[in-house]
Amino acid sequence: MAGTAGVALAALVGLTGCASSAPVSAQPTLDPDEDVSITFTFWGNDVRAELYNEAIAVFEEQHPNIDVDIIFLAPADYWEKRQIEAAGKGLPDVVTMDLAYLRQYSQSGSLLDLEPYLGTIIQTDPIDPQVLSAGVVDDVTTAVPLSTNSWGMFLNTTLLDELGVEPFTDGTWDDYYDWVAEVSDAAKAAGVDAWGGVDPTGRIENFELQLRAEGDNLFDEDGTPGFDEERLAEFWDSASAERDAGQFVPQQRIAEVQPLTAFDSALSASDATWDNTGAGFLGNLGEGYDIELIAPPLSVEDGEDLYLKASQMYSIAANSEHPAAAATLIDFLINSPESGEIFGTNRGLPASETARESANLDELSQTIADYEASIADRLGEAPPVPIVGYGSLHEKFRELSEEINFGTMSVDDAVSQFFAEMDVVISSQ
Template sequence: MITRRNFLTTAAVGTASVAALAACGTGASTTSGGATGSAENPITLNYTWWGNDDRATRTRKAIELFESKNKDIKIAGNFTDFGGYWPKRATEAAGGGLPDVMQFDLSYLRDYGQRNQLLDLGTVKINTDAFEKSLLPSGQIKGKTYGIPTSTNVFAVYYDPAKLASLGIAEPDGSWTYAEYNEFLSEVGAKGNGALFGGTDYTGVWWMFNVWLRQNNIAAFTEDGKLGFSKDDLKKWWNTTASLRGTPALISEERATQLAPKSPFGSNVTATEVTWDNFMAGYLADSGAKELKLVPVPSDAKDNLGLFFKPSMMMSASAKTKNKEAAARFIDFMVNDPEVGQIFKTSRGVPASKTQRDGTTFEGTDKLVVDYEKSIEKFIKDAPEPPIVGFGTLEASFKRVASDLNYKKVTIDGAVDAWFKEAEDLIKQNA
């Protein structure tokens, strides 16, 4: 089996696969309904994705490339930020009008897939030979494939070395406990004189909480779709940064909101950010920084960082699309074509398809992402099971309740009780 870890230690180029993919997709497109597209009368597919301006620019380049090789298909594309993306999809799904092809997130896949709103991609032609087999089940529900990963990513701590140098603070190596990371944030905040904060409150990010749970050998969810952690676990987690809230170590929720849609890190107001490693290109574009670096997340368990490869995003199609084969050809192109990999580099994460990875040259900041993943590969463990139905709502409520905590609208006990009530009610509704 071709594994992702083998990729991280090789630079071989799959020229045969490149040639094969470049040659495909040039004929007329026949839909399941019998209509045929042609260069004179092309089929139009609606495609939507989330991201910032950098991703939009790259995506439009990929669309232009696809259209140049597939004269019988036109792509009508649009995008929004992640926060606005899912309410739009929910409205469309309620009205029966999801776009033909969509960028999709693991958090929402089960919700839409189990409601038969997504096309089973196993019924159309999409080449998955170049994917690590252990990764494909992340897009599968009860034997049906509803999402194909475009790429994968890992959690990390971003930092700006120039900002740290300006404060006379040594660069971190990532071998830190939570207490040590908090001390680092406090030092940055103290020396930043109100212009630079240590970071954002990382305890408000669900996936970082998930990493912490894994560091403590606690499952986020049970096999029967219940919560795998207790109120005491969540209380301990939200207490991790309790002493930092309201200090220069962490940017205030109010200030962070004022900077939206840019992140505090991308706005050059914080020196660090805990998030997925595929945000490198976006952060560089937003901040204008010459260089950003990545180190592992903190952990109180020396040999267990709780890290895993997660599909950074997937490609899915509407179950009601009238152009199934054309949609499949577009998805296949976006996840496999080597030139698409060259366009996105690591901005979507490290390409999931070996064909796309081998056709991509990783240099500069993109190489930093690949090198980071290589540096932590020994700590990588199996990814968690696909999230439960309603997880997207749980993740959003986690962020909202954590925000209320930072606004001091609730106590930690109150925040824990509020989130658990929402979670348990949602689980009952979907039981």
């Protein structure tokens, strides 16, 4: 999705305003005698599409007066279509929203203020308030999370057993780097094409977590960055010794196995990423591999670096003529036991306790649920909704990190380029 961020920004940057309030005539109740038709759009694959078809069929059976027209697109096409609709004030009634784009669509006035429907049509008691707050932009709720995930660290325990190295358990980032070196040295000695990990400074999320542990955000609510050039240089430099010593998976090997990652190619014994990535890792690694999920390193004692991220959300278009019916659909898709049973963890771990209790969690999904429960003491408040253009900054950070790992760019030059890009994005807010 990061690749389409520039397109979405270009179309929305000319639109100004804020989230639209519900029409005066709209009431936070649904008239069961009024026949209405609403549109609903989501991204995903054919498996998810079939699950949505099943869920919508149940919804329409329960609400015979509401007809739902489903619009399904692959992720690559989804946001390009939405930005065209938003520019023409023609978004579908219910839009599956991503946190990276929420501020863009909220501040352009494309999304409805959901406050009249929260606790009335859309039940909020089953959702953790911290998770629910992820849908708030400029003190207005414009989206409701349907699933959560958190940052974690996956370990390939099968590979570690082969190398005779104990899994990493906990410790500081320096402790983790020492462990990575131990794994990489063991792999080299055994003639195994593997390393202890990928360079964690290539992920802006790892930078964000370190800032949060220190009491800062990546970006504040007003778009002010919580770091300066010196702090970013310190982050990228923190792994320079391991890069120089060849302890991380070489960038060339990472490029060779794409679109797979180093972890699900069994090149890396560890990887820090979102916890809902596990199913994809196992599917790509294939039978015979076991993985473990632990909390990432923490270098600040008692730091509250982690948070529950809304992996997907639902919004109502400001142009919707039937917001009560749209809210009724959202409540069903988020909270109903039927939805929880149908989707399981296909959309992520259900944010609603009601849906989560009805979901049939497989072994990995239960592992993720247990993991998110285990990190309660490290969970802080969710960060502000990403600034407009965050997607392009996320991609720029990744590209510069690759250049550093290829050895084609110095850390100082990378910092300068990132700040130049960031200045452009912030100045357009």
